[in-house]
Amino acid sequence: MAATLFFQVLVNGLVLGGLYACIAAGFSLVWGVLNIINILHGTFVVIGSYSAYYAYIYLGVHPFISVVLAGIILFIIGYLFQRGIINRVVAAPVLITLSLTFGLDLFLNNSLLVVFSADYLKLNLANPLGVLQFAGIYVPVDRLAAMVLALFLTCLLYWVLEASRIGRAIVAVRMDREAATLMGVNAKHIYAVTFGLGALMAGSAGAMLSVIFPISPIVSTLYLSKAFVICVLGGLGSVAGAMVGGLVLGVVESFGGLIFGPEHAMTISFCLLILLLIFRPTGIMGKKGYE
Amino acid sequence: MSNDFFRLENVAAGYGDIQVLWDITIDVEPNEIVCMVGSNGAGKSTTLKLISGLLKPWSGRVIIGGEEVVYATPDQILAKGVGQVPEGRRLFNGMSVKNNLLMGAYLRKDKEVDKDLEFVYGLFPILKERRKQDAKTLSGGEQQMCAIGRGIMSRPKLLLIDELSLGLAPLVVEQLTETLKEINKTGISILLVEQDVMTAFELANRGFVLESGRVFLKGPTRLLADNPTVREAYMGI
Numbered sequence: 259m260a261a262t263l264f265f266q267v268l269v270n271g272l273v274l275g276g277l278y279a280c281i282a283a284g285f286s287l288v289w290g291v292l293n294i295i296n297i298l299h300g301t302f303v304v305i306g307s308y309s310a311y312y313a314y315i316y317l318g319v320h321p322f323i324s325v326v327l328a329g330i331i332l333f334i335i336g337y338l339f340q341r342g343i344i345n346r347v348v349a350a351p352v353l354i355t356l357s358l359t360f361g362l363d364l365f366l367n368n369s370l371l372v373v374f375s376a377d378y379l380k381l382n383l384a385n386p387l388g389v390l391q392f393a394g395i396y397v398p399v400d401r402l403a404a405m406v407l408a409l410f411l412t413c414l415l416y417w418v419l420e421a422s423r424i425g426r427a428i429v430a431v432r433m434d435r436e437a438a439t440l441m442g443v444n445a446k447h448i449y450a451v452t453f454g455l456g457a458l459m460a461g462s463a464g465a466m467l468s469v470i471f472p473i474s475p476i477v478s479t480l481y482l483s484k485a486f487v488i489c490v491l492g493g494l495g496s497v498a499g500a501m502v503g504g505l506v507l508g509v510v511e512s513f514g515g516l517i518f519g520p521e522h523a524m525t526i527s528f529c530l531l532i533l534l535l536i537f538r539p540t541g542i543m544g545k546k547g548y549e
Numbered sequence: 550m551s552n553d554f555f556r557l558e559n560v561a562a563g564y565g566d567i568q569v570l571w572d573i574t575i576d577v578e579p580n581e582i583v584c585m586v587g588s589n590g591a592g593k594s595t596t597l598k599l600i601s602g603l604l605k606p607w608s609g610r611v612i613i614g615g616e617e618v619v620y621a622t623p624d625q626i627l628a629k630g631v632g633q634v635p636e637g638r639r640l641f642n643g644m645s646v647k648n649n650l651l652m653g654a655y656l657r658k659d660k661e662v663d664k665d666l667e668f669v670y671g672l673f674p675i676l677k678e679r680r681k682q683d684a685k686t687l688s689g690g691e692q693q694m695c696a697i698g699r700g701i702m703s704r705p706k707l708l709l710i711d712e713l714s715l716g717l718a719p720l721v722v723e724q725l726t727e728t729l730k731e732i733n734k735t736g737i738s739i740l741l742v743e744q745d746v747m748t749a750f751e752l753a754n755r756g757f758v759l760e761s762g763r764v765f766l767k768g769p770t771r772l773l774a775d776n777p778t779v780r781e782a783y784m785g786i
Contacts, residue, residue, distance in 0.1 A: 441656075
């Protein structure tokens with residue numbers, strides 16, 4: 259393989275991977291802290307994409323700015339879902355919460371289908387930022403910017419969990435709910451904030467993805483399955499794991515697409531998942547528990 | 550009895566249909582160290598759960614800071630100035646020592662949290678040294694220091710300590726006892742729950758002996774220490 263092609267594919271993979279990391283970080287947070295496999299996650303991404311699309315069409319707001327808007331909208335949706343519905347079964351076995359989020363996803367996703375239809379929308383920027391060329395490698399600047407923004411958000415989430423008051427409470431509730439309660443933490447509120455943050459990450463990623471991929475409610479399962487693979491790949495429940503897992507999946511898909519054809523991208527990610535479950539079930543980062 | 554600083558008055562409580570506490574009356578005065586002793590299953594931990602709002606009383610009254618507390622949640626109890634060092638330390642593993650201490654100040658909005666953090670580091674210099682380490686890497690004694698530090702980070706008026714000496718070497722317990730006296734001198738009252746009666750009586754000036762969910766004996770610890778029943782049942786003398 260020519261060196262230029264190799265690096266071109268690598269760069270494509272990393273750009274994609276950065277966005278994957280952003281999607282997976284939120285999914286991983288919810289799984290790790292609440293022990294909920296959130297089937298709604300893919301639909302949250304799609305809602306983020308639609309928010310960015312319509313903000314651009316009707317208000318002329320650039321998707322990179324509506325990342326904030328989409329994040330806020332999804333945080334509110336996520337908070338209310340958890341506080342109003344999921345909190346009722348949060349301590350139940352994982353199958354119960356899985357069934358619940360699955361049901362909620364059916365409801366939400368089909369509502370989107372009714373409102374927006376399944377037709378693909380494509381957001382075409384009036385003023386694209388052009389293409390960067392370096393040593394024969396081409397990178398669309400919009401994609402690059404989306405990746406940088408996505409990685410920035412992922413790092414921000416890491417920082418929030420590590421160094422903020424609310425982040426400490428999230429980790430504390432995960433470690434020992436009763437002890438956290440004795441410190442004055444309202445666990446129900448913290449659960450809802452955690453779920454809201456997960457949705458926020460999904461929504462922001464969705465807004466950025468709107469400049470790259472076509473938008474439709476039916477792509478939600480695609481994002482969900484990628485988040486799932488990345489979480490297992492990177493190691494469950496850590497932001498750093500999601501980051502590494504996302505980048506790895508992006509690169510693997512990129513090279514896999516080149517070698518086997520882009521239509522096999524999903525097959526490749528799931529083959530990777532199966533191999534990993536056999537040989538390294540704790541994931542690349544290899545740690546249990548949240549950090 | 551008319552001490553309004555902290556008082557349980559004829560409290561009964563239990564889990565589901567099972568009654569655990571009968572007619573418990575206990576009080577702590579400002580700046581006092583009081584202990585509650587008794588064997589396993591006497592109702593000590595249940596009493597603490599009740600005080601901290603994790604369990605609701607069936608009957609009786611809980612009075613904190615001159616007010617009767619009705620159906621308060623743990624965060625409201627903490628806001629009223631009752632902090633807790635739970636049994637078995639219950640530190641947050643995976644979090645640094647410093648973050649564990651800061652969790653104690655979770656409800657505080659004032660700017661003096663850093664000052665109090667330094668105060669805790671002053672009491673337990675080893676915690677300052679290890680502030681960036683994962684709490685689970687601490688030794689048993691250091692974990693108890695961290696738990697006590699976390700407890701006083703909420704700036705309580707009354708600190709509940711559940712099983713101070715559990716699983717710790719006598720020398721470490723001795724050290725902790727001295728530090729608790731120091732903490733008490735800064736104006737924090739302490740209600741110590743202990744199985745180790747010797748330690749409890751050394752630290753506290755008054756004590757309550759619980760048995761089968763009832764207050765069986767009470768009084769100054771120097772008198773309790775001379776009580777033949779206590780000596781036989783709890784001190785093995």
